[in-house]
Amino acid sequence: MTESTTTETVQTIIAELKNKPGALLPILHGVQDTLGYIPADSVPAIAQALSLSRAEVHGVISFYHYFRDTPPGKHTIHLCRAESCQSMGSEKLEAHVKATLGIDYHETTADGQFSLEPVYCLGNCACSPAMQIDHEIYGRVSAESFDATINDLGADA
Amino acid sequence: MSSTVYVSGDSSAISLGANRTAAAIVKEAAQRGIAINLVRNGSRGMYWLEPLVEVAVKGQRVAYGAVNSNDVAGLFDADFLNGSSHTLSLGATEEIPYFKNQQRLTFARVGITDPISLDDYIAHDGYRGLKNAIGMSQADVVKHVTDSGLRGRGGAAFPTGIKWNTVLNTPSEQKYIICNADEGDSGTFSDRMIMEGDPFVLIEGMTIAGLAVGATQGYIYLRVEYPHAHKALNAAIDKAYAANYLGENIQGSGKTFHLEVRLGAGAYVCGEETSLMESLEGKRGLVRFKPPLPAISGLFGKPTVVNNVISLASVPVILDKGGDYYRDFGMGRSRGTLPLQLAGNLKHTGLVEIAFGMTLRELLYEYGGGSASGRPIKAVQVGGPLGAFVPESQFDTPLDYEAFAANWTVLGHGGVVAFDDTMNMAKMARYAMEFCAAESCGKCTPCRIGSTRGYEVMDDIINNVDREKNVVLLRSLCDTLLNGSLCALGGMTPYPVLSALNHFPEDFGLTSHTNAA
Numbered sequence: 276m277t278e279s280t281t282t283e284t285v286q287t288i289i290a291e292l293k294n295k296p297g298a299l300l301p302i303l304h305g306v307q308d309t310l311g312y313i314p315a316d317s318v319p320a321i322a323q324a325l326s327l328s329r330a331e332v333h334g335v336i337s338f339y340h341y342f343r344d345t346p347p348g349k350h351t352i353h354l355c356r357a358e359s360c361q362s363m364g365s366e367k368l369e370a371h372v373k374a375t376l377g378i379d380y381h382e383t384t385a386d387g388q389f390s391l392e393p394v395y396c397l398g399n400c401a402c403s404p405a406m407q408i409d410h411e412i413y414g415r416v417s418a419e420s421f422d423a424t425i426n427d428l429g430a431d432a
Numbered sequence: 433m434s435s436t437v438y439v440s441g442d443s444s445a446i447s448l449g450a451n452r453t454a455a456a457i458v459k460e461a462a463q464r465g466i467a468i469n470l471v472r473n474g475s476r477g478m479y480w481l482e483p484l485v486e487v488a489v490k491g492q493r494v495a496y497g498a499v500n501s502n503d504v505a506g507l508f509d510a511d512f513l514n515g516s517s518h519t520l521s522l523g524a525t526e527e528i529p530y531f532k533n534q535q536r537l538t539f540a541r542v543g544i545t546d547p548i549s550l551d552d553y554i555a556h557d558g559y560r561g562l563k564n565a566i567g568m569s570q571a572d573v574v575k576h577v578t579d580s581g582l583r584g585r586g587g588a589a590f591p592t593g594i595k596w597n598t599v600l601n602t603p604s605e606q607k608y609i610i611c612n613a614d615e616g617d618s619g620t621f622s623d624r625m626i627m628e629g630d631p632f633v634l635i636e637g638m639t640i641a642g643l644a645v646g647a648t649q650g651y652i653y654l655r656v657e658y659p660h661a662h663k664a665l666n667a668a669i670d671k672a673y674a675a676n677y678l679g680e681n682i683q684g685s686g687k688t689f690h691l692e693v694r695l696g697a698g699a700y701v702c703g704e705e706t707s708l709m710e711s712l713e714g715k716r717g718l719v720r721f722k723p724p725l726p727a728i729s730g731l732f733g734k735p736t737v738v739n740n741v742i743s744l745a746s747v748p749v750i751l752d753k754g755g756d757y758y759r760d761f762g763m764g765r766s767r768g769t770l771p772l773q774l775a776g777n778l779k780h781t782g783l784v785e786i787a788f789g790m791t792l793r794e795l796l797y798e799y800g801g802g803s804a805s806g807r808p809i810k811a812v813q814v815g816g817p818l819g820a821f822v823p824e825s826q827f828d829t830p831l832d833y834e835a836f837a838a839n840w841t842v843l844g845h846g847g848v849v850a851f852d853d854t855m856n857m858a859k860m861a862r863y864a865m866e867f868c869a870a871e872s873c874g875k876c877t878p879c880r881i882g883s884t885r886g887y888e889v890m891d892d893i894i895n896n897v898d899r900e901k902n903v904v905l906l907r908s909l910c911d912t913l914l915n916g917s918l919c920a921l922g923g924m925t926p927y928p929v930l931s932a933l934n935h936f937p938e939d940f941g942l943t944s945h946t947n948a949a
């Protein structure tokens with residue numbers, strides 16, 4: 276996306292949502308849903324529309340783990356680190372995932388395919404260990420099923 | 433007549449391949465020229481049997497599970513559409529003991545209806561509670577909720593009727609109903625199952641709350657990790673508006689109630705009600721000082737009811753059958769039923785809704801079937817990441833708020849995570865401190881600084897650096913957290929930490945003697 280279409284996209288989202296009570300989170304979600312992240316240069320426009328300072332908008336973005344200010348890879352893997360998944364071996368799975376992708380949390384593979392983020396429970400604790408890739412959720416994930424899943428996703432890249 | 437086949441659209445069922453199973457069924461039926469009607473229902477909550485496939489045969493549901501896509505052709509060959517036997521046969525769904533022995537009041541429809549069919553909802557006793565509420569005075573609606581004995585299912589177990597009464601009696605031109613759907617606790621998924629499996633019951637409960645206290649606007653604050661619930665809620669809300677169950681002059685009552693879903697953004701602390709309201713107002717989720725109570729000055733400074741999903745979803749049955757009906761379940765001051773969530777290292781993980789009073793041991797072994805690994809269960813964490821680790825010696829505690837509190841444990845939102853004897857409890861204690869540090873809103877020093885110090889101290893203990901001195905330090909840090917925190921994130925992190933230390937000193941490299949200090 277070029278710079279001007281990005282600005283246009285952000286302006287459209289702002290115009291659509293700014294009159295809602297407590298509009299900031301809905302706008303940030305709108306921007307991240309559309310662009311994959313919240314570009315630094317969208318902050319002034321959001322701040323202006325809501326009569327906030329840039330620092331305030333920035334403070335909100337950085338408070339919430341979900342919002343990101345850098346572009347993600349093509350697919351984002353959210354790996355659950357919480358207790359139920361730990362009880363079913365998520366630590367081993369985590370080591371396998373990091374080794375396979377060659378990245379740590381909050382990083383993106385060099386080919387831009389996968390970003391890795393930790394998550395604290397996906398509500399899939401009856402099927403631990405769990406992960407989410409983009410909007411799809413996976414349960415009882417093993418090293419083998421993880422490999423098969425990312426191979427499938429890599430194949431339709 | 434075409435057969436009706438049910439394959440759950442619940443996200444955990446999908447995580448085990450339910451979409452592939454459903455697609456295989458549709459494809460196989462088409463190839464064989466058989467007309468079927470496929471319904472994506474909620475989950476029955478027996479996750480070791482998902483993907484569960486059910487067929488309606490002579491007014492009864494017959495189940496098969498777990499059915500993977502490559503089992504589907506075999507099911508057709510065996511004539512499963514007429515309920516015939518197959519190696520995956522489970523018999524009548526409602527005769528499976530795990531399901532049969534439950535008392536499903538709040539979850540009455542989950543797994544049975546098509547979640548986003550309003551007709552189905554109404555055909556299964558939906559909107560009867562609202563109809564009754566419309567015919568009553570506001571005070572009488574609140575009285576039913578008070579009489580039911582319902583206590584908040586989000587964790588603090590505060591009586592719902594008392595909260596509603598405060599909002600009813602606080603005059604204001606604008607009031608709000610907030611549904612807390614942040615469900616951040618590990619080991620919990622009952623809110624998710626209701627929202628995906630019977631979203632109308634939550635909408636009805638919130639509408640009744642609005643009528644009862646005089647609020648015309650509701651928000652569901654939903655965690656962003658629940659995209660399937662988000663879709664189901666929005667679809668159901670659209671249908672409720674279209675059929676005048678939301679909006680203005682609801683069903684000719686002259687009452688107005690609007691409802692909107694708002695998404696969180698991955699902050700655990702935003703499940704705390706005042707942090708949640710800050711977030712809804714578009715700010716960082718810093719916890720507010722209390723007073724004022726949200727019931728008096730809440731969202732945008734207006735009187736606000738904040739209730740958990742399960743609390744609100746329990747309201748329709750209470751208004752349908754009366755406060756007394758609900759109160760007749762349970763024990764002591766814990767009235768009604770609690771949807772328990774069995775998670776972690778258990779053979780039969782899933783949802784068990786049952787009256788308060790059963791022991792934890794019965795739950796773990798009779799329902800949970802013992803550990804999945806086949807090894808002894810060492811401890812269970814009840815009540816989420818801020819809940820204590822409960823050792824085997826306390827498994828005979830009845831599931832009751834007061835009985836749990838007497839053991840320095842918490843029932844909370846009813847999540848139960850089991851750990852086998854390969855787990856190291858010192859590592860779990862370290863994790864609890866790390867979690868507190870990562871999720872702290874930063875408003876108070878003990879929580880912000882103490883938790884970081886806490887996991888450093890835990891590292892030293894684990895690595896045997898000045899171990900005994902550091903255990904003393906850990907205990908004093910926990911004291912500070914317990915007494916000096918504004919909210920339960922800092923205030924309850926000592927529960928998992930100290931319970932691990934007190935019950936499993938050997939995991940910290942201590943003998944019970946050295947730990948007694």
Ligand SMILES: Cc1cc2nc3c(=O)[nH]c(=O)nc-3n(C[C@H](O)[C@H](O)[C@H](O)COP(=O)(O)O)c2cc1C
Binds near residue numbers: 583592617700706920
């Ligand atoms: C750190 C923290 C996280 C919380 N998370 C949740 C949550 O995810 N869902 C919830 O319903 N209550 C949560 N609570 C409890 C709420 O503050 C509040 O008590 C509850 O929403 C009130 O509803 P209820 O009376 O129906 O339980 C949390 C509390 C704390 C301190």
Ligand code: SF4
Binds near residue numbers: 876921
């Ligand atoms: S205890 Fe922690 S999370 Fe709670 S208000 Fe204080 S700093 Fe914030």
Ligand code: FES
Binds near residue numbers: 359395398618
């Ligand atoms: S703890 Fe991992 S999904 Fe809940």
